[in-house]
Structure formats: C-alpha cells, structure tokens
C-alpha cells in the first residue's frame with residue numbers, strides 16, 4: 001500500500017496506544033458484524049473468529065493462531081473459546097500479521 005504523508009500521519013495518530021485500563025477505542029473502516037462473529041464456526045478445527053476492520057474480512061483461527069492472537073492482545077487464554085472473538089486492525093489477509101488485536105467476549 002502506498003501512502004502519502006498525510007495519510008501516514010493519520011494512521012500513526014490512530015495507533016497511539018490508549019491507556020490499558022480504559023478499554024480499546026477503535027475506529028475502523030468497517031463496522032464490526034457482531035452478530036456474525038457469534039455464529040458457529042464454519043471450518044473444521046478452528047476455534048475462534050477474528051474480524052479485521054482494516055479489510056472487513058473475518059477469518060477463523062486454528063488454536064495455534066488463536067494463541068498467537070491472545071498474546072498479541074495481551075489477554076489470558078480462556079478455558080473455552082466459545083463466545084469469544086477477536087477484532088484487529090490488520091490481519092494476515094491484508095498485512096503480514098495481525099495487528100492491534102483485541103480479545104472480545106460476545
């Protein structure tokens with residue numbers, strides 16, 4: 001992706017880290033389809049969904065991927081993934097890795 005300086009500084013402004021306890025304030029390009037994220041997983045072996053509001057695509061993650069994202073989100077691994085989902089700003093589809101992942105309970 002090629003960005004001009006203005007766009008770049010806008011993006012840098014958005015990724016400024018919010019204070020840990022105040023909860024994430026996320027401004028995305030795509031609306032989070034919360035209802036859809038709660039639906040049963042479609043693929044065998046996947047444990048949780050991650051919605052990327054950068055590209056608007058939700059991916060289903062295998063447990064390794066989910067563990068990776070939990071670490072990125074600085075969250076604790078739940079006993080069961082049921083009812084949880086991630087949202088992120090970039091994902092492996094639109095970028096090299098997940099970025100600014102947030103772990104959510106529906």
Ligand SMILES: [Zn+2]
Pocket residue numbers: 052053054055056057089090091092093094095
């Ligand atoms: Zn993405």
